[in-house]
Structure formats: C-alpha cells, structure tokens
Amino acid sequence: MFSIGDFAGLGRVSVRMLRHYDAIGLLRPAHVDRHSGYRYYAASQLRTLNRIVALKDLGFTLLQVQTLIEEKVDSGEMRGMLRLRRAELAAQVKRDNLRLAQVDARLRMIEIEGHMDTGDVVVKTIAPLRVAELSAVATSYDDPSSITENLSPLYPRLMELLAKAGVAITGSPIAYYQAAPTGPEDETITVHAAFPIGDAEVGGEAGFAVVVLPAIEQAATALHQGSMSEAFRTGQKLATWIDDNGYRTVPPGYAREVYLDCPPDDFDKWVTELQVAVVR
Known part of the structure; x- marks a missing residue:
C-alpha cells in the first residue's frame, strides 16, 4: 500500500487531484485509516488512474470519465x-505552426512597408487551357490551413485517376478558387486542383472533371518563392503594382496558381506563378 503522497508521485498527479477524485467517487483509496483518516492506495489502482488521466487528456469531463471507467473500457x-486524440492534436499543432509562420511573415511584410520591390511583375496574356480537375470546399480564402487540408490531397488522387484513365499530364499543376457561399455570412470557397491534359480523350467514368480554363486577356503575374502559406507576400506585391500602375482586378480577384517547381519535401524551395486578371 502507498500513502496518498507516494501514490501521487508514482502516478504523476497532485495530491489535491487525488483528494478530488476521492470526493467525487472517481478513485477511492484502497484503505482509509479509521483513526488518522490517512488514505492509502494499492499499486493496482495505478491502472485506473492512468485511464482517468488518459480520458481527461482526450477532452472528456470527469462525469464522462466516471461513466467510461464504470463501463470498464x-x-x-x-x-x-488515444491514437485518435493524438492525431487530432498533431493536426492542431500543424495548424498552429502554419499560423505562427504566417504571423512571422506578416511581421516581415510590415517591416518592409514602403520599400517593396514590384519590378518583377509581368503583364501577360494567358491562353485557354484544358485541364482535368478535382475540387473540394474550404472554409475561406484567408484560412490557409483549410485550403491546404482540402487542396493538397486532391493532386495525388487526381494523378492516380489520370494514370488509370491513360491520360498524360502536359503541364504544371494548377490551383484556382471560386466563391461558394451558402448564405450571407458564409465565406466558403471551392478549391480546384488541376493538371493540363491537352486534347487527350477522356472517358465518361474517369472520376474527374474536364474543363477549359478561360483565357485571361491581361494577367498581372509574379513568381512566389517558398511555401504557399506565405503567398500573401507576393499577393501584396501584386496588389501594390496593380494600384501603382492604374489597373484594377477582375472580380472575384482570386489569383490562379501555377506550381512551376514544387519539391514535395521542401516547401521553402517551391516556385509558384500567381496570375491575377486585371483591366485598366
């Protein structure tokens, strides 16, 4: 038997917490000295304590934990x-790291305000392009984690479908966006992952859509170097150039993205052309 202090140390919880668990009937001591009132615990109770702590870490309330313990999970x-909770936490860490990177990038942008070089923006005509595509819905255009989570898985799936259909890819991967609100407060957008396929014949059961991206008579374009989580840097450069040169964007104003070089394991080395339709 172990004193409450020793048992707390072995279970890596506080004595206060064990007293609380006793008070609510979640984990009673194995023995209470009737003269001194001292609580004593058995080594076998560490198994129950581990489950309580694990379930709490999963986000369950103590009342829910008690129900689960009594049901002998x-x-x-x-x-x-625990594996499910771990996956959820890992996804949250990934989203938080992405937001942190964005904050750092925006701080750098603030530091260079008024000194931005827009000399490498090029206006060009973009020809119509026939593509195969898959699409999904993201929460909003300004939520990069949602865009990444919904857009990224589409490319490998689309490549599998193209290979199965015997359709060759003829150019760089492309992403484009369309507003898809279901109400006045809804900012959801449809994200499209596409590959150029030229004039290839496609059967009716290929599992992907075939569309022709319309020509852009005038597109303000710039190369973005690095992760797409910081694409707003190049977007701000384009916006500054457009304003300084008397152009305006064509609604809805989302940039088309052409991934010229995208090493799968090194986002910092990505090279992406952003194309924004403009008119004078």
Missing part, C-alpha cells in the same frame, strides 16, 4: 481513443 479501446 478495455485497453484496446483506450489505445484507439
């Missing part, structure tokens, strides 16, 4: 629940 179920 087995080790296999517990492992499954």
